[in-house]
Amino acid sequence: xxxxxxxxxxxxxxxxxxxxxxxxxxxxxxxxxxxxxxxxxxxxxxxxxxxxxxxxxxxxxxxxxxxxxxxxxxxxxxxxxxxxxxxxxxxxxxxxxxxxxxxxxxxxxxxxxxxxxxxxxxxxxxxxxxxxxxxxxxxxxxxxxxxxxxxxxxxxxxxxxxxxxxxxxxxxxxxxxxxxxxxxxxxxxxxxxxxxxxxxxxxxxxxxxxxxxxxxxxxxxxxxxxxxxxxxxxxxxxxxxxxxxxxxxxxxxxxxxxxxxxxxxxxxxxxxxxxxxxxxxxxxxxxxxxxxxxxxxxxxxxxxxxxxxxxxxxxxx
Numbered sequence: 340x341x342x343x344x345x346x347x348x349x350x351x352x353x354x355x356x357x358x359x360x361x362x363x364x365x366x367x368x369x370x371x372x373x374x375x376x377x378x379x380x381x382x383x384x385x386x387x388x389x390x391x392x393x394x395x396x397x398x399x400x401x402x403x404x405x406x407x408x409x410x411x412x413x414x415x416x417x418x419x420x421x422x423x424x425x426x427x428x429x430x431x432x433x434x435x436x437x438x439x440x441x442x443x444x445x446x447x448x449x450x451x452x453x454x455x456x457x458x459x460x461x462x463x464x465x466x467x468x469x470x471x472x473x474x475x476x477x478x479x480x481x482x483x484x485x486x487x488x489x490x491x492x493x494x495x496x497x498x499x500x501x502x503x504x505x506x507x508x509x510x511x512x513x514x515x516x517x518x519x520x521x522x523x524x525x526x527x528x529x530x531x532x533x534x535x536x537x538x539x540x541x542x543x544x545x546x547x548x549x550x551x552x553x554x555x556x557x558x559x560x561x562x563x564x565x566x567x568x569x570x571x572x573x574x575x576x577x578x579x580x581x582x583x584x585x586x587x588x589x590x591x592x593x594x595x596x597x598x599x600x601x602x603x604x605x606x607x608x609x610x611x612x613x614x615x616x617x618x619x620x621x622x623x624x625x626x627x628x629x630x631x632x633x634x635x636x637x638x639x640x641x642x643x644x645x646x647x648x649x650x651x652x653x654x655x656x
Contacts, residue, residue: 385463389531391649392522393464395622396538398646399515400460401427401469402629404453406511409433409474410497410504411446416454416469423457425468431643432475434498442501442552446508449545456538463534467647474641479507482631482640486578487571491564502556502568508549509572513610514579514620514628516542517588521619543617547609554592554608569593576610582633583625588618622650 385393405415413435416424438446460466480495483506497507519539526532550572557569573591580589590598590610599607600615612618620628623635631640635654638645645655 385531386527389526389528390464392526393460393531393534394466394648395646395650396515396518396522397457397460397466397648398470398642398651399511399518399625399629400453400456402472402474402641403511403515404450404457405430405433405469405472406474406507407446407453408450410436410438411443411450416457419454423454423461423469425466427467427469428471430469430472430474432473432478434476436498436504437500438504439501442504445548445552446504449508452541452545456541459534459538463530470642470647471644472641473643478640479510482510482578483507483571483575485631486574487564487566488574493563495562499562502559502561505549505553505556506561506568506571506575509553510575512542512545512549513589514625516546517618517620518622518625520617521621521624550592550608550610554606557592579628582628582631583620584627584633585620585624588620588624623654626651626654 401416408415408419409430410433412418415430415433417429436443436446476496476498477494479497480491483495484491495503495506497503516539519535519542523532523535523539526535553568553572557567559568560566561568561571569592573593576589576591580587583589590607592607593605594607596605599605600611609615610618626635626646627633629641629646630638632638635651636656638655645651
């Protein structure tokens with residue numbers, strides 16, 4: 340059980356007194372450094388490894404909050420609670436999406452859920468300012484083209500209609516939920532595990548809603564591209580597997596015979612492994628995906644200047 344903060348301070352002071360001036364200032368600095376890592380945000384006691392694993396998802400939560408809020412409301416965190424941005428730069432290319440009332444309602448709920456996630460994480464760790472994000476139609480269109488391995492004419496625009504928005508939404512929350520699955524067994528404290536479990540529950544629910552809405556439109560054609568919705572999701576999942584570089588951890592809405600739940604369906608409304616358990620990903624895999632480069636050391640994609648936090652910064656070139 341971790342010692343209370345006041346006990347840590349008392350121990351350090353008593354140790355200094357017993358040294359009687361023999362201990363050097365460097366020794367005290369080393370002693371404080373041992374305990375400094377146990378402080379998250381707001382004076383909470385967390386080991387440094389838990390702090391790092393809780394801070395890393397802020398990158399994805401910032402991304403989701405800005406994309407959903409801009410799509411639904413026409414403004415992002417700066418118009419909701421500027422304090423949550425930490426003074427970070429405005430996202431590139433956010434705009435109001437042309438959505439049906441139903442899809443806009445869903446997007447609005449997602450928007451405020453992500454705002455809540457940011458608040459929850461920052462109540463436990465200090466976090467960092469919003470990194471530079473690129474949620475422009477041009478950037479997301481390039482991701483879809485990368486997945487389809489072709490140049491689309493006209494370019495894919497996630498803000499053009501509800502179907503395009505849902506396809507773009509398919510790209511984002513699933514990556515975050517696999518990160519939470521991967522982080523959970525590495526966390527040391529019940530406080531951190533409880534937070535991640537709560538975040539995972541809602542992120543996975545968001546992904547399920549998106550997949551269900553797309554599954555209903557599985558045979559619909561996407562704009563003038565002559566490609567079905569299910570085929571597009573398969574290509575996006577294949578791209579994420581390729582960029583993650585750790586095998587199959589992603590599946591589209593329709594899979595080959597024998598690859599669905601228990602090998603009994605080709606419909607795949609929720610992605611999962613052979614036991615229908617959620618796939619996990621490491622920060623390295625996630626960064627390779629959201630950067631669009633396949634490498635956690637090469638920024639790009641949604642994070643043109645790279646993600647933030649000790650884990651992400653430590654992996655950049």
